Amino acid sequence: MLTRNLLVKKPIRIGTRGSKLALWQANHVAARLEQAGLPTEIVIITTRGDVVLDRSLDKIGAKGVFTEELEESLRTGHIDIAVHSAKDVQSSIPEDLELLAFMEREKVNDVIVSFDANLDLQRPDLVLGTSSTRRKAMLKRFLPHATTAEARGNLQTRLRKLEEGQYHALVLAYAGVHRMEYDGLIRYVLPETQYIPATGQGSVAIESARNLEPGLKAELRRVLDHPDTHLALVTERAFLRTMEGGCSIPSFALATLTPEGNVHLHGGLISLDGQQFIDVKQTAPANDAEALGIRIAETVLARGGQQILDDIRQVRSAENVA
Numbered sequence: 001m002l003t004r005n006l007l008v009k010k011p012i013r014i015g016t017r018g019s020k021l022a023l024w025q026a027n028h029v030a031a032r033l034e035q036a037g038l039p040t041e042i043v044i045i046t047t048r049g050d051v052v053l054d055r056s057l058d059k060i061g062a063k064g065v066f067t068e069e070l071e072e073s074l075r076t077g078h079i080d081i082a083v084h085s086a087k088d089v090q091s092s093i094p095e096d097l098e099l100l101a102f103m104e105r106e107k108v109n110d111v112i113v114s115f116d117a118n119l120d121l122q123r124p125d126l127v128l129g130t131s132s133t134r135r136k137a138m139l140k141r142f143l144p145h146a147t148t149a150e151a152r153g154n155l156q157t158r159l160r161k162l163e164e165g166q167y168h169a170l171v172l173a174y175a176g177v178h179r180m181e182y183d184g185l186i187r188y189v190l191p192e193t194q195y196i197p198a199t200g201q202g203s204v205a206i207e208s209a210r211n212l213e214p215g216l217k218a219e220l221r222r223v224l225d226h227p228d229t230h231l232a233l234v235t236e237r238a239f240l241r242t243m244e245g246g247c248s249i250p251s252f253a254l255a256t257l258t259p260e261g262n263v264h265l266h267g268g269l270i271s272l273d274g275q276q277f278i279d280v281k282q283t284a285p286a287n288d289a290e291a292l293g294i295r296i297a298e299t300v301l302a303r304g305g306q307q308i309l310d311d312i313r314q315v316r317s318a319e320n321v322a
C-alpha cells in the first residue's frame, strides 16, 4: 500500500452512480480523501435502478438495483471503492465485498417539499408524491385523507413532476434535499418518532472488495468512517437483515446513541394500508448492537410482523401474475 498510495500516488478510484445526488456524495468522499493527501478519481457507473424508471421499486425486485453494477466493478478492480446512500445498500452484501465505512449521518428525517409556501397538510384533496412503500403506508396511517402518487426517478425528475403539478408536495429524505440545496422548498420536517426513517437514511456507505490492500482499507476507514454512525448503522442493518427486507418492505429502524454510550433502537413494520403499526424500542450496550437489531426484528415479527410480511408477499405475487 505504501508503494501504491504514498510513493506512486496512484489515485483511489471512486465508483458512483451518475445522478446528481450520487455525484454529490462521491465528490464529498473525494474531498475528504484529497484533504487527507490521497489523490482520487471518480468513475461513473450506471445501475439498473437508474435505467428502469417506469415501475415502482417494489416491482423490479428492489434488491441491489442501485448497487449490483458497482459491486461487479469492485470485483474486477475497475474501481477501489463504491459510494452509496447507505439506505440503498442491501441488508446482506456478497461474501467477497465489505462495507468499510459509514460517513457521519445527516439529519435522518423525511420532509415534505413543495413550491407552495402555504401548503396545508390538512387539505382534504392533498396529493403527495412518493414511491416508497414505507412512506405510502405511514401517510395512510398519519395523513389518511391524503392520496399518494408514484414519484420515481432522481430528485430532479421528481421535482420536475412536482413543478408540473402532478402532486401538491413530495415526501423525501431530508438528506438528499439538503445535499441538492433544495432546503428552501422544505415545508414540514416530519417527526422521526412517528415517520421513522428507513434503515441507513442520511448516511453514506463506502464499500470495497474484501481483498483490497489492508493498508489502504485502514486509511480509508480512518479518513471516512464516523464511529457513532457506524454503530447505529450496524444496529439498523442487523434489524433489516432479520426482517429479510430491502427497501421494498415497509420496515423502519432508527438507532441513536444515548449520552451514556449505549445504543437505542426504534424499529418496526407497518402494513401497506397503514392499519397495523408494530414498533419496538430497546436500549443495549454498544458491544451488543448487532444482537439488539436482531432481537427487535424478532420481536416485531413475533408480534404480528410476520403476518404483515406474509400478506405483502401474497399481494405482490398476485400483482405479478396479473
Ligand SMILES: NCc1[nH]cc(CCC(=O)O)c1CC(=O)O
Pocket (backbone or CB within 6 Å): 085, 086, 087, 088, 171, 172, 173, 174, 175, 176, 177, 200, 201, 202, 203, 204
Ligand atoms: N430512495 C432513494 C434515496 N436513497 C437515498 C436518498 C436520500 C439520501 C439518504 O437518505 O441518505 C434517496 C431519496 C429519498 O429517499 O428521498
